[in-house]
Amino acid sequence: MKTKLKSGPKTRRKLDCETPFIELRNGNVAQAPQFSHRLNGFTARKSTSCLTGPNSLVKPFKFPSNPYEYKVTPLRECPTPENLKFCNTPIDVLRYWRLHIATHPYFNPDCECLAVLLLNARLRIKGHNLVSIGTLDTVLASPREVFRVAVITAAASIIVMHNHPSGDSCPTDNDIRVTRRLLKAGDFLEIKLLDHIVVGQGNTSSLRELGYFYSV
DSSP: OOOOOOOSHHHHHHHTSSSOEEEOTTSOEEEOHHHHHHHHHHHHHHHTSSSOOHHHHSOOOOOOSSOOOOOOOOOOOOOOOGGGSSOOSHHHHHHHIIIIITTSTTOOTTSOEEEEEEEOTTSOEEEEEEEEEOOSSOOOOOHHHHTHHHHHTTOSEEEEEEEOTTSOOOOOHHHHHHHHHHHHHHHHHTOEEEEEEEEOSSOEEETTTTTGGGOO
């Protein structure tokens, strides 16, 4: 049945209501839900314009619907002299530090920085990983972060190294505690921790040579 709106004041008065009606041609009155929906939406927007709901301010966080496949991607190539591809002494580690770690774009000499050398089964350097950059006198050295890239790249062993901005390479009590935690984690993961080198200004300290590797 076709409907027709009358343009008289009676119809306008009815449309002013929250639930409008229309008058049919045969004189009956029926609801107009399509107009009611529009007018109710307008009324709701008008009544909430001064009080903004939380959904309009903060969008709900949505988790990814599906997992992803990941792979390891090298960041940059680090040309290294042949005699530095085997770091057998703390002096070699210091030279590698100066060549690649101290020249890293994110390296900050005023903060403690921790890096890991990744070695293969023949103790040849596969690469390195700048694990974290800390503050003036502390740096994050969790076993989870230290061994993460070593596990992914199938490293056989690692050498941990970090700097002291003060220039004094003597290990602190916290350095000793962290080293012993890393030793235990390396034994569990079967990734041997060969040494922990503390880099100062022109000098280094090896926690293995100081005897801290033998009292875990």
